[in-house]
Amino acid sequence: MTNVAIIGTGHSKFGSRTDVNLQELAWEAVKQALEEANVEQKDIQYFSVGNVGTWSAEPLPAVVIGEYCNLTPSGTMRVEAACASGSAALREAYLAVKSGEADIAMAIGVEQMHQSPNPTVVEMIGRAGNYFWEFENFGLTFPGYYALYATAYMNRYGLKEEDLGKIAVKAHHYGAMNPYAHFQKEITMEEYLKSRPVAWPLKLLDSSPITDGAAAVVLASEEVANKYTDSPVWIEAQGVGSGTANLSRRTDFTTIEAARMAAEQVYRRAKINMDSPWKEIDVADVHDCFTIAEIIAYEDLRFARRGEGLTLAREEQTYIGGRIPVNVDGGLKAKGHPIGATGVSMAVSLARQLLYRAPNKGMQAEIRNGRALAHNVGGTGHYAYVTLFSTRRPGL
């Protein structure tokens, strides 16, 4: 087993990318990652592709992208973990290198949701969960599932509309500075409060958009990484978990059990104090597919105690300069959420944060511990991946 480092990152512009097709979109990120890492395609011994698809035409995206990016004939697979597919792809490539199977591997995340009309996409995402017992008869949508969390959370902890609004305003504040973001504009609380309901209590401005985008990272073993770069970003630890398909089989709608589990695995492996992990982490990207999800993430990651995530939002403790900066790249909400790309996009954002390479000074967190945390949830707590990135070589 070896340590694994990110030695190159690539990120496409996120948005409605109808100017390119799926493989062209992937290439934008792959090319950038290859150039940054200074490796050739032939050096990539394995590549994984996070892509959920169904809204886009290619049913075998990994080989279509492999062919287009000249990564063939290296081994590959398409990886699906719903909205955490990107982190699953990262995990696949990470394990390939960690195990010693590959010295250099690439994780690619790509999604092109605009190949289908928006209503079709709403239908497809709504079907994620348990198809027969939740969708077929009751027509749940993705905002609908998270609204079930929001209602329960509001009822138990007194969360207010404005608290969710704080999350949306923050996301757009940082998104406005991110040249890769889908929405590069600020929003006001007034605009937030006036936005139309999607699935009560959630509104349009609580929701991440339907986005196209790609991201890629080149991973290398410790020995190889040291040859290519003097500023590797290590994957220090990763935790994973899953939750029941049927939401009705969960007992608590104010927390995502799978994410708590994944976070605890990471903290244990990295010997991070579970009572105050934020003191040892400089910046985090959390899965804010809907604003409520970010507040729950604060608690699941132990940045706040149960029921106190909303206080972090109210006190603006997750802006740069607060307790812990969260989603300073705009998050899924403003940067966009190209399902299969999101997890890899988090890795790219955070690796660049740790190296003081945020695309805009206003979105650069202060790096003191050299550690960043990614929290990527698939479905509504169906899959959870928490990944800790570090500039310090693990084991030191």
Next chain:
Amino acid sequence: MISDVRDAKQKEIAEVLKQLDMLTKMTGLPVYPEPKTGNPLWSDVRELDLRYQIPVKRISKFFDELKKGKVLATRCNKCGTVYFPPQDDCPKCRTSNLEWKEVQGEGELLTYTVISVKPPSFAHYPDYVVGIARFGDVSVTAWVEGPREKLRVGSKVRLDVSKREPEGYITYRLILL
């Protein structure tokens, strides 16, 4: 009826396809500029109609009883676990042929939402409320109906079996008490 719902949808699709035919006749290709950006898009000429055929043999008793107005869960008589949605295998005990048990009485609404932006296959319904209610050992996800002023977390509900219109098939819902 199920076919009526489909016909309405097909009419919308036919309108769009007429335009596509006109364009293809004119230019020789099904390529059109996206209204917002002008980006040329190839409109797929192959259509995939997805309608799954889902096996329900192992839980057919659920549907037999649903026709009689009852909602059933299954129960493992070895470990006592109650399953809803019903399943005929207890993976904990690795046993099959579980007992059937009616989900009845008063339930408590755990959470709910009102779906305003609907999937196309649900677009023909008015906005609907989906909730999860606890009935003793199990929770049930379903539409919540009844007076809106009673709609809140903790409200009492009961299960009701009735026909879903306009499709006209039997399903269950939660009724606010």
